Structure formats: C-alpha cells, structure tokens
Amino acid sequence: MKLNEALAINNSRKTGGPRKLHYLACSFEPLHLTTLFRAHLVQRLPEDDVEVVSGVYGDLQGNLALAAESQAVAAAVVLEWSDVDPRLGLRSSGGWSAAAKTDIVATVQQRFERLEAVIGRLAARMPVALAAPSLSLPPIGNTIRAQQSVLELELHQQLASFLLRLAKIPGVRIVHPVPADATEKRLDPKMELLAGFPYTVPFASALAASLVSVLWQAAPKKGLITDLDDTLWSGIVGEAGIDGVTWHQESHTQTHGLYQQMLGHLAACGVLLAVCSKNELATVESALARKDLFLESNSLFPVCANWEPKSKSIARILRAWNIAEDAVVFIDDSPMELEEVQQAFPGITCIRFSGKDPAKVWDLLGELRDLFGKPLLMEEDRLRQASLRASAELQEMGEAAASPEFLQGLQGTVTLDWRLDPADKRPLELINKTNQFNLNGKRIGEGEWQQLLAKPDTLLAVVSYTDKFGPLGKVAVLAGSLQDRVIRVSHWVMSCRAFSRRLEHHTLQGLLSRFPAATELEFDFAATEKNGPLREFFRSLEASPDGAGLVRISRAAFESQCGLLPHQVKDLT
Amino acid sequence: MNDDIKERVTRCFVNIFPNIPPQEIPRASTASLAAWDSVAHVTLLSSIGEEFDQQFELEDYADLVSYPLIVDHLESKLKNG
Numbered sequence: 001m002k003l004n005e006a007l008a009i010n011n012s013r014k015t016g017g018p019r020k021l022h023y024l025a026c027s028f029e030p031l032h033l034t035t036l037f038r039a040h041l042v043q044r045l046p047e048d049d050v051e052v053v054s055g056v057y058g059d060l061q062g063n064l065a066l067a068a069e070s071q072a073v074a075a076a077v078v079l080e081w082s083d084v085d086p087r088l089g090l091r092s093s094g095g096w097s098a099a100a101k102t103d104i105v106a107t108v109q110q111r112f113e114r115l116e117a118v119i120g121r122l123a124a125r126m127p128v129a130l131a132a133p134s135l136s137l138p139p140i141g142n143t144i145r146a147q148q149s150v151l152e153l154e155l156h157q158q159l160a161s162f163l164l165r166l167a168k169i170p171g172v173r174i175v176h177p178v179p180a181d182a183t184e185k186r187l188d189p190k191m192e193l194l195a196g197f198p199y200t201v202p203f204a205s206a207l208a209a210s211l212v213s214v215l216w217q218a219a220p221k222k223g224l225i226t227d228l229d230d231t232l233w234s235g236i237v238g239e240a241g242i243d244g245v246t247w248h249q250e251s252h253t254q255t256h257g258l259y260q261q262m263l264g265h266l267a268a269c270g271v272l273l274a275v276c277s278k279n280e281l282a283t284v285e286s287a288l289a290r291k292d293l294f295l296e297s298n299s300l301f302p303v304c305a306n307w308e309p310k311s312k313s314i315a316r317i318l319r320a321w322n323i324a325e326d327a328v329v330f331i332d333d334s335p336m337e338l339e340e341v342q343q344a345f346p347g348i349t350c351i352r353f354s355g356k357d358p359a360k361v362w363d364l365l366g367e368l369r370d371l372f373g374k375p376l377l378m379e380e381d382r383l384r385q386a387s388l389r390a391s392a393e394l395q396e397m398g399e400a401a402a403s404p405e406f407l408q409g410l411q412g413t414v415t416l417d418w419r420l421d422p423a424d425k426r427p428l429e430l431i432n433k434t435n436q437f438n439l440n441g442k443r444i445g446e447g448e449w450q451q452l453l454a455k456p457d458t459l460l461a462v463v464s465y466t467d468k469f470g471p472l473g474k475v476a477v478l479a480g481s482l483q484d485r486v487i488r489v490s491h492w493v494m495s496c497r498a499f500s501r502r503l504e505h506h507t508l509q510g511l512l513s514r515f516p517a518a519t520e521l522e523f524d525f526a527a528t529e530k531n532g533p534l535r536e537f538f539r540s541l542e543a544s545p546d547g548a549g550l551v552r553i554s555r556a557a558f559e560s561q562c563g564l565l566p567h568q569v570k571d572l573t
Numbered sequence: 574m575n576d577d578i579k580e581r582v583t584r585c586f587v588n589i590f591p592n593i594p595p596q597e598i599p600r601a602s603t604a605s606l607a608a609w610d611s612v613a614h615v616t617l618l619s620s621i622g623e624e625f626d627q628q629f630e631l632e633d634y635a636d637l638v639s640y641p642l643i644v645d646h647l648e649s650k651l652k653n654g
Contacts, residue, residue, distance in 0.1 A: 003616075003623050007588035031615060194631055195615045201623070 001205040003032055006039035013042045013050065020048040020445070022215075023067035023126075026078040027060035029196035036201075036208040037076060044216045057196060061118055068122040073447030075122055076211040077130040080198060081137055081155075084111050088138060090192050096140045105154050112162040123171030124422055126447035127375075129214040131175040131207060132163055135187050135198060170423050171446070173214050173375050178206045219433055220374045221349065222323050223272035224263065225314060227332035228284060228305075231353045232260060238279055242287045247294070255361040257294055259353065262365045264295030270381025271372050272388060274317045275303040276310050276330070301388065310337050311344035318345075321388065322496040324435055324530060329371055331364075378426050380473035387497045390469040407502060407566035412467035414503060416510040417474075417572040420453045420460050427462050427477040434493035436533045437476075437504070440526035442491065457481040459515075463507055465498055465567075472498055478507055482515055489523045492534075504537050505562050510569060512555055521558065523551040578625075578647050585620040586640065589613055602639035614638075625651070 001009075024030050024037055034052050041050040053070065055063030060083045067075045082089025085104045087096065094100060122128055141149025166172045185200050192198040199207065229236045234253035235245040247256035267273050273295075277284055284305040288297040302320050304313035310332070318325060326347035332338050338350040349371065354360040428449045435441070444452070452458055463476035475498035480489040494504060512518060525545050527535065538544065541561045543553045579599075586598045590608050593601065603609045609617070618629050618637060625647060629637070637643045 004585070004588060004620050007616075007620060011588060011591050029612070031612060032619065035616065190631065191615075191619075194634055195611075197615070201619070 001036060001039060001209070003035065003201050006032075006035045006205070009039040009042050010035065014046065015049050017047045017049045020045060020050050020074075021070065021072045022050065022052045023063075023070050023072040023075040024052050024054040024078070025060065025063040025067050025075055025122075026054070026080070027058050027063070027083045028078075028080060028192075028198055029057050030054045030078075031191075031195055031197035032201055033078065033197070033199065033204045033208060036205045037211060040205075040208045040212040041216075044212050061114060064115070064118040064122050068118070068125050071451075072126055073445045073451075074126050074215045075128045076215065077119065077122075077128055078207070078211075079115075079131065079133055080135055081133045083115075084108050084133075084155075084159075090138070090189060090198070091196065096138065101140060101151055105151065105158075108155060108158050112158060116162065116165055119166060119172060120169050123169050125450050126171070127215060127445075128172050129175055129211045130163075130166060130172060131211060132159060132177070134178060134203070134207065170376060170425055175207075175210050175214050178203065178210055217373075217375065219327075221271075221329050221371045222327040222433075223274065223317075223321050223329070224266060224368070224372070225274045225276050225317055225328060225330045226263065226300075227310075227334070227337065227353070228275060228277040228279065228287070230333040230355055231331060232256065232263075232275075233287070234355055237283055237287045242283065242290065245287060248292075253355070255355045255358050258361060258365065259355075260294035262368055264299070266368065266372055267295060267299035269372065269374075269377060270384045272321055272323070272384065273300050274321070275300050275305065276313045276317065276332075277303075277305045278307055278310070279305040281305040309340055309344075311341050314341055314345060314348070322391065322436075322499070327433075329368070374429075376425050378429070378473075380426060380475075383471055383473045384497070386470055387472045391497050391499070404564070404566060410467040410469070410501070410566070412465060412501060412567035413570060414506045414510070414567045415464040415466075415570045415572060416507070416514075417462040417464065418460065418514060419462075419572060420458065422450050422453050424462070426474045427460065427479075430474070430477045430493050430495060431479075431491050434495060435528070435530040436496050437492075437494040437499070437537070438528065438531045439489065439492040439534060440524055441528035441531060442526075444491070452479065455481070457483065459487070461507060461511060461514075463494070463498075463503060465501065465503055467501075467567075476503055476507060478511065482518060485518055486520045486522050487511060487515060487518045489521060492523065496533075499533065501567070502565055503567075506565050506567060506569060508553075508558055509562060509565060510571070512558065514571070519555050521553045521555075523553075525549055525551045575644070575648060578644055578651070581624050582621060582640065582644055582647065585617060585624055588620060589617045599640050604638075618643075621647070627651075 022041060024034055034054060038050060038052045055066050064077065085108060086092040087094035087100060087104055119128060137152055137155065141152050143149045163174050167174050186203040187198055188200045226232055233245040233247045234256050237245045246253040247260055248254060263273055284303060288300065302317055304316055306313060314330065325345045329349045329351060330341050331351050331353050333353045333355065335352060338352055341348060342350045351364060353364065428444065428446060432443050459480055459482055461478040462474055464474045465472045476494035477491065478489055479491040480487055508521065526549055538551055541553055541558065543551050545551050583598050586601065587595065593606065601609065603614065618634060621643060622629055627650060637646055
C-alpha cells in the first residue's frame with residue numbers, strides 16, 4: 001500500500017460504527033507507520049470507527065505504560081535495536097568503541113527484562129502484537145557484512161530469549177519477520193535523520209499489514225475433510241491394492257507423505273479430520289490401518305467411503321461434527337469432485353491437491369497453517385476429537401440418549417467457575433466461534449473482553465463438563481450482570497460438543513443458586529441464521545422474546561420447567 | 574503542466590488536511606495553517622514525493638513551507654528532468 005492510498009483510505013473510512021482504539025507503541029516517530037497501520041485496520045475492520053494513538057518520541061517503556069492505561073482494544077508494539085540501546089541507532093553519538101560495545105552487551109539483558117515486565121502488564125489488558133527489530137544492527141561487527149560477528153550473535157541470542165519469554169505470556173503475539181521479497185530496502189536513513197522515522201514506506205506498509213493480520217486474525221477453520229486416492233496417498237487403492245499406494249521419498253511420492261504429516265500436526269492441534277472417498281469401505285479401512293501411515297488413523301473420524309456423490313458423504317460428516325460448513329476445508333485432487341462439493345456447500349473452502357507438483361503442495365501446507373492457525377492452543381483443543389466421538393455416539397442413540405436414566409448413567413460432573421480470570425482465553429474463544437447455541441451471535445474483541453471483565457458488576461460462569469466418556473473441558477460461557485434483582489445475560493454460548501446433556505439447565509440453575517436475591521433472568525437475545533438450538537431451548541421453557549428482543553424467565557417459571565437435573569455440580573469461586 | 578502540478582499537489586494537501594476548505598489550499602503555509610505542524614510537513618512532502626516520484630533533499634524540507642513554494646519547486650524540478 002502506498003502512502004497516498006493509505007491517506008485516502010483513512011479519509012474515506014466510515015465513522016459512527018463501534019469505536020476501536022488501537023495503541024501503536026514504539027520509541028521512534030511513528031509518522032507513516034501510524035497512517036499505514038490505520039489504513040490496514042480500516043480495510044480489516046470496515047464497519048468500525050478505527051483510531052490509532054501513539055505516545056511520545058523516545059520513550060518506549062513509558063508508551064507501553066500509557067497503552068496499558070488507555071481505552072485501546074489492542075496494541076501494536078514495534079521494537080528496534082535503538083530501543084534496546086540508543087547507541088544501536090542512527091541518531092545517537094554514543095560511540096562504538098570497544099568499551100561501548102562491551103557495555104551494550106552487558107546492559108541489553110536488563111533492558112529486555114524491564115520491557116518484558118511492562119509488556120506483560122499491557123497484555124493483561126489487551127492483545128499485543130509485537131514486532132521484533134526489523135532493521136540491521138549498525139556496522140559494528142569486526143567482520144565483513146557477509147559474516148556474523150560474535151557481538152551480533154550475542155545480541156541476537158538475547159533478543160531470541162526475550163521473544164521466547166514474551167511468546168509464553170497469554171495475549172502477546174510475536175509477529176513473524178516481514179518477508180524480504182516485497183521490502184528490499186527497510187531502512188530510510190534520510191527519513192530517520194530528518195524526522196526520526198526509520199522505515200521506507202513499502203516496508204512500513206508490509207509491517208503494518210503484518211501487525212493487523214496478527215491482531216485481527218480470521219476465525220480458524222475447525223475441520224478438514226480429505227480425499228484418499230492421489231491425495232492422502234499416491235495411487236488408486238481399489239486398483240493398486242492396500243500395499244500398492246505410496247507416500248514415501250523412496251517411491252518419489254513424498255508430497256503425499258508431507259501432506260499426511262501436516263494432517264497429523266493439525267490433528268495434534270485439535271483440528272477435526274475426516275475422510276471422504278469414493279471407494280469400498282473395507283478396502284479403505286485396511287489401507288488406513290497400515291502402520292507406516294504418518295498420522296494416527298483414529299484421528300480420522302468419520303471415514304466415509306462409498307460410491308455416492310461426495311457432497312452426500314460431506315453432509316454426513318458435517319452432521320457428525322455438528323459444525324457449520326464455513327468452518328470446514330475439503331481437499332481433493334479432482335477438480336470435478338471439488339466443483340460438485342462447492343456447489344452443494346458454497347461455504348466450504350475447497351482446495352485442490354496437486355501431488356505431482358511439490359511447490360504447490362508446499363504452498364498448500366502453508367495455506368493450511370493460515371487457515372487453521374490460532375494464537376494459543378488450549379486444553380480443549382486436545383480433547384476435541386475424543387469428545388466429538390462421544391457426541392456422535394450420543395447422536396446415534398437418538399432419543400434414548402435424552403432419557404433421564406441414560407443421562408444419570410453418564411456420571412457427569414458440571415463445574416461452574418465464577419472467577420473473572422483475564423488470563424483465561426477460552427471463554428472469549430467460545431464466544432467468538434460458537435454459532436448454534438449462541439444467545440445473539442455478538443462477537444467481541446480481546447480488549448473489549450478485558451474491559452468487560454474489569455467492570456465491577458460483571459458476572460461470569462465458565463462451564464466445564466466431564467463424564468465416564470472423558471472430559472469435554474470448558475464448553476459453555478455465560479456473561480452478564482446482576483442489576484436490581486435481575487440477572488441480565490449479555491453473552492451465552494455452549495459448544496455443540498456439549499449438546500444433549502442438559503448443561504444449559506445446569507447453568508441457569510447454578511446461576512440462580514449463586515444469586516439467591518435474583519428473581520428474574522433477562523437475556524439479550526437476537527435470532528441469527530444459526531442459533532436454532534438456543535431458540536429451541538427457550539421454547540422448551542415457554543419463553544419468547546419481547547418487542548425489544550429480550551427474553552425474560554422468572555425464577556419460579558424456570559424452577560417449574562427445569563425438573564431434576566442429572567449431573568453433580570461443583571462451584572469454583 | 575502548471576495546472577496539472579497544482580491539481581496533484583492540491584490532492585495531496587486535501588489528503589493531509591481534509592478539514593480545510595479547498596479554496597484556502599493555494600494560500601496555505603506553515604505560518605497560516607495551524608494543522609501544518611512538523612509531522613504534517615514530513616507527511617505532506619512524502620505524499621507529494623510519492624505522487625510525483627520525486628525525492629526531496631534534506632534542505633528542501635526546511636525550504637518548502639508553503640503551497641506556492643512547493644508548486645514552484647516541482648515545476649522547476651520536473652522541467653529540468
């Protein structure tokens with residue numbers, strides 16, 4: 001993006017939408033980076049009234065402290081070597097003598113420790129995208145430029161250690177170095193000396209784009225459906241036989257092996273995997289049982305192998321997973337199959353696998369990382385596949401699974417955690433990715449969430465569940481406030497993996513028990529395309545929205561409709 | 574040529590100072606326009622430099638402090654290739 005484009009975008013932005021203040025913290029004069037950062041934000045958040053503020057020149061630590069006190073919903077922190085020691089920048093005359101260099105190395109660690117503390121405080125308030133130094137160190141090495149000097153390596157080692165510690169702080173996201181191709185020249189020495197702004201415009205734009213993409217990430221996809229023949233492996237298993245299909249370097253079919261390894265990696269990160277193949281099921285099951293497969297075959301669920309149109313198999317997989325089509329990626333080598341599925345499910349991301357083209361496969365693996373990547377892996381990601389199988393088994397049981405006897409036989413425990421923990425990222429993740437049992441479909445940013453938690457009248461219930469089939473982890477969140485004996489619920493979501501266990505009843509019962517003075521529940525309801533399960537729950541309690549969209553349920557009405565609940569309940573306070 | 578330069582320079586001014594009336598732009602200077610501070614000055618000359626694919630020298634930043642001076646400078650620079 002050019003500077004003039006950015007200025008035009010900023011001037012044409014919508015005003016009047018939700019205000020989203022961003023803090024750009026650096027110690028150089030942010031100049032064009034502010035303009036470009038804002039323009040990229042406007043493009044990413046077109047419905048919002050985006051503003052960018054920054055602090056004073058030359059005081060990164062002070063600016064980080066100001067950011068933590070601000071009303072910003074997110075912060076971008078841009079670090080350069082001159083922040084670590086001014087002698088590493090162009091505008092200092094501190095000298096590069098041997099004594100100065102020794103002193104620089106000796107003091108860098110303390111400087112990083114001070115920055116770490118203040119960035120940690122900032123990340124407790126809002127998400128922080130941090131860009132590590134992008135510019136080269138000044139030419140203070142004793143070597144030629146092509147050779148690394150010990151001094152440079154020492155400084156880079158300390159930087160790497162600092163970034164690693166920061167990356168482990170919830171809320172801090174380290175920005176990947178901006179690729180070199182689009183930004184041959186990063187440093188603009190003239191602008192640095194003139195105005196204290198160190199970057200060329202193309203580099204500043206690339207950096208701004210990276211910061212925005214890290215702060216405002218698209219919702220990750222949840223499931224991947226893969227074809228088998230000439231995709232998961234090379235060859236047609238029905239023709240070549242179980243031992244005739246390959247995916248190894250020695251058979252020159254390593255691209256399929258790489259793809260298998262990627263699927264194994266995604267499964268370990270909690271991505272749901274399923275198979276959709278035109279084949280005999282018995283043949284497929286035998287092939288997937290081969291010991292040299294690079295992913296565990298039980299991570300593939302369900303496995304649909306038949307001769308029906310693939311869209312029919314995919315419909316079955318979506319029902320088993322109980323997730324929306326727009327959260328799913330389908331990969332197949334056949335353009336015809338991809339087209340058939342795309343027509344039936346326009347929301348699915350359909351991608352062709354080109355096993356004979358290693359470059360395309362390598363690009364595909366990178367694309368999958370972007371489609372499924374998330375800032376933080378949680379315990380629930382590890383549990384997802386096992387709990388999904390248990391849910392599918394419950395679904396297969398039909399109405400029998402809803403009987404009180406069956407539910408009591410699950411030996412379930414519901415844990416209601418009433419603590420307001422800003423470091424727990426799971427409640428926000430649930431609110432922002434749950435569609436079906438979702439009170440109103442309202443999404444919320446991490447900074448806004450932190451602000452909500454800081455309000456004195458906020459109440460929060462985070463619901464976990466476990467039974468004899470194993471733990472589901474944290475599966476539901478209810479947030480609101482108690483005002484004048486009315487519990488006003490602003491957000492309420494529950495993972496589809498937890499349906500059919502009456503956890504929604506347990507949640508409301510727990511809420512009324514915890515706040516005995518409350519006489520009524522008031523829900524800020526809005527119908528969405530997908531929240532039918534929540535509407536059905538309200539109908540079961542004979543509750544419906546009034547003209548303002550509010551659903552009210554009195555304590556007496558709930559207690560008369562709720563009946564006996566099947567699970568043991570624990571409270572965490 | 575002169576009109577084309579003026580039109581493009583004006584567009585850059587409008588981008589940087591969206592709140593000043595267009596008729597005031599030809600009279601704008603660092604002395605007359607409060608919003609024309611040091612940050613706006615660097616942004617304005619960067620914007621104009623990008624528009625005309627021209628680099629300004631360090632001393633230009635000190636000299637080009639009004640709309641007419643900028644237009645004259647560009648005219649002479651573009652004429653001399």
